[in-house]
Amino acid sequence: MRKPVYFFRLSNNKGCALKSFACGDVVPGCEAVWVCSTEDEILASLAGHAGSAHGIHDVSAEMVKTVQEAITTVS
Numbered sequence: 600m601r602k603p604v605y606f607f608r609l610s611n612n613k614g615c616a617l618k619s620f621a622c623g624d625v626v627p628g629c630e631a632v633w634v635c636s637t638e639d640e641i642l643a644s645l646a647g648h649a650g651s652a653h654g655i656h657d658v659s660a661e662m663v664k665t666v667q668e669a670i671t672t673v674s
């Protein structure tokens with residue numbers, strides 16, 4: 600049984616809306632989830648995850664766009 604992987608970076612959380620991204624929305628079967636203050640933080644962390652977990656070392660602009668569209672705002 601696989602455990603979900605969560606990435607939380609809430610250093611700048613002062614009542615602001617948070618951004619959430621589930622890798623499984625883009626890569627079926629992946630259970631990594633991010634909750635960050637900004638999209639940029641998610642994308643920065645995701646770049647490392649894409650390389651180590653999915654062997655994607657060159658994140659294309661198209662991929663970034665797909666991820667941005669999958670990012671939801673947590674209120």
Ligand SMILES: [Zn+2]
Pocket residue numbers: 622623626629630631648652653
């Ligand atoms: Zn993933």
